[in-house]
Amino acid sequence: MEIKDLGEDGLIQHIKKAAGMENERVIAGIGDDAAVIKKKGGGCLLAALDMLIEDIHFTANTPFFDIGHKAIGVNLSDIAAMGGTPEYAFTSIGVRDGMSVEDIGRLYEGLLSHAGEYGVSLLGGDTNRSPRGFVIDICVLGQVGEKDLCLRSGARAGDSIFVTGALGKSALALKKSLYAPVTPRVKEAKALLEITKPSSMIDISDGLAKDLRRLCESSGTGAEISREKIPAAEGASFEEAFSAGEDFELLFTAPASENAKLLSSFSLKTGIQLSLIGKMTEGNLGIFIRDKNNKKTPLEGGYDHFTR
Amino acid sequence: MEIKDLGEDGLIQHIKKAAGMENERVIAGIGDDAAVIKKKGGGCLLAALDMLIEDIHFTANTPFFDIGHKAIGVNLSDIAAMGGTPEYAFTSIGVRDGMSVEDIGRLYEGLLSHAGEYGVSLLGGDTNRSPRGFVIDICVLGQVGEKDLCLRSGARAGDSIFVTGALGKSALALKKSLYAPVTPRVKEAKALLEITKPSSMIDISDGLAKDLRRLCESSGTGAEISREKIPAAEGASFEEAFSAGEDFELLFTAPASENAKLLSSFSLKTGIQLSLIGKMTEGNLGIFIRDKNNKKTPLEGGYDHFTR
Numbered sequence: 001m002e003i004k005d006l007g008e009d010g011l012i013q014h015i016k017k018a019a020g021m022e023n024e025r026v027i028a029g030i031g032d033d034a035a036v037i038k039k040k041g042g043g044c045l046l047a048a049l050d051m052l053i054e055d056i057h058f059t060a061n062t063p064f065f066d067i068g069h070k071a072i073g074v075n076l077s078d079i080a081a082m083g084g085t086p087e088y089a090f091t092s093i094g095v096r097d098g099m100s101v102e103d104i105g106r107l108y109e110g111l112l113s114h115a116g117e118y119g120v121s122l123l124g125g126d127t128n129r130s131p132r133g134f135v136i137d138i139c140v141l142g143q144v145g146e147k148d149l150c151l152r153s154g155a156r157a158g159d160s161i162f163v164t165g166a167l168g169k170s171a172l173a174l175k176k177s178l179y180a181p182v183t184p185r186v187k188e189a190k191a192l193l194e195i196t197k198p199s200s201m202i203d204i205s206d207g208l209a210k211d212l213r214r215l216c217e218s219s220g221t222g223a224e225i226s227r228e229k230i231p232a233a234e235g236a237s238f239e240e241a242f243s244a245g246e247d248f249e250l251l252f253t254a255p256a257s258e259n260a261k262l263l264s265s266f267s268l269k270t271g272i273q274l275s276l277i278g279k280m281t282e283g284n285l286g287i288f289i290r291d292k293n294n295k296k297t298p299l300e301g302g303y304d305h306f307t308r
Numbered sequence: 309m310e311i312k313d314l315g316e317d318g319l320i321q322h323i324k325k326a327a328g329m330e331n332e333r334v335i336a337g338i339g340d341d342a343a344v345i346k347k348k349g350g351g352c353l354l355a356a357l358d359m360l361i362e363d364i365h366f367t368a369n370t371p372f373f374d375i376g377h378k379a380i381g382v383n384l385s386d387i388a389a390m391g392g393t394p395e396y397a398f399t400s401i402g403v404r405d406g407m408s409v410e411d412i413g414r415l416y417e418g419l420l421s422h423a424g425e426y427g428v429s430l431l432g433g434d435t436n437r438s439p440r441g442f443v444i445d446i447c448v449l450g451q452v453g454e455k456d457l458c459l460r461s462g463a464r465a466g467d468s469i470f471v472t473g474a475l476g477k478s479a480l481a482l483k484k485s486l487y488a489p490v491t492p493r494v495k496e497a498k499a500l501l502e503i504t505k506p507s508s509m510i511d512i513s514d515g516l517a518k519d520l521r522r523l524c525e526s527s528g529t530g531a532e533i534s535r536e537k538i539p540a541a542e543g544a545s546f547e548e549a550f551s552a553g554e555d556f557e558l559l560f561t562a563p564a565s566e567n568a569k570l571l572s573s574f575s576l577k578t579g580i581q582l583s584l585i586g587k588m589t590e591g592n593l594g595i596f597i598r599d600k601n602n603k604k605t606p607l608e609g610g611y612d613h614f615t616r
Contacts, residue, residue: 041349
């Protein structure tokens, strides 16, 4: 069977099954935004790993500053989605022939400026030659207190579904061949935890549609969301807001009893809008989107690295 | 300036300078085999990261089992070189078009069998499409007690230089297009620490010549080694034993007062040969190799990913 027939989530499930290792200190491994390891002294170590590949995540024309900025940003976003604080970064790069020392300088400028903004130290990694296209893989380590740890798997039927910010910004930028800077919601996740503990959380890296499905699958729930509640960025179509990837906003759930507190406090604290887009349902009910005429459609969409 | 003019170590120095971040909990960052972070509860966290790229580290014909086995092995070797115990692994893969689910299965078989041998749990990572060639990057986390931590930087003039095992095995296998399985010297490093604490240590990934230079540069020493003391594997030429990469033996130094103890105990404990190949000298004396006629030649050689 070819991987494209399996799709990205199918492949991850396949690997998860193959790995099949148990370790009592591991709270979350394959299949969450970051791995979670209980520390002996208390609290949890978080580890996120993300690879960017030429002609998949950027082109030969993308400025190296932007590649560096994005490569670390997507990892910071993973740590944010766990409720954590990023601390250390490691980079592996495959340098294509003809790249200049100045290119590397700009790559690290983008990487380090973003790391510095979040108090993250770059500690090392690996440098290689890559015969066909530039590749960068970044590992970010962070930490989170056990009581603040947000997994994908904690949502319950009846919980409200929230999304931060506006969606489709990255898709709009892409149409103009621009880079929409990744803004990891590290501070926003912290502010959220001061208001209430989400029952589940994920960052929207592959589109609301797909990442909502992931929350539901991990939590064993269904979901029902309202089409007109989805916060589209100015100029973005519904499809762009709903299915396009790389917005890196937070998608989370919380008991409905927390709705009022969240809606009144979150935007005040952070300056970022918060939208209540629907609710989790029982797992056997599936995932539906309801339009303004109250018509329910099963959920589809989202970005898959392999099947598209 | 192009990267090939700078070379691999030049590039690492360039990145190190660009990073320029200080963190009081970081004992070693860019430029050792693994990064070392002091844990709050005592001991140190180790993090190694190594990327393998198609047509650089393997070819389209290399069995996927071997790629997986090697990709984790080189990281386990990095942890061994710090005197540490590997614990967790994370993998990022870029999957080339046309790869099958069976290919991924064999990759993870190689990876997991090797991880399992060393008690390492695979915890997650990232999966991507790669349009031109397979790429895998692995991060291994481990730990080491502060008193057992071996850096590249601790050698002093007068210290003896030792190497474990036989060199040139990987070069011999390469000539037959075979994979010489990476055997990370994790147990051997532990046995060594029971005998004495090395003053500096590195794993031989890019050839004895180059990795000895790295030890000397990190420690601020020169070195003098004897050509006929270099332990060439059966059938390997001097050049293969001295300069070829990927043997993953340990190269370490210890005060000369420990020579007798090391030479009498190490092989008994491990079943692996130990060779005393020379001694560290003052830093301003440079690095020399002495032949059987007592002729001294300045050291050259080793594998550079960029200039070769």
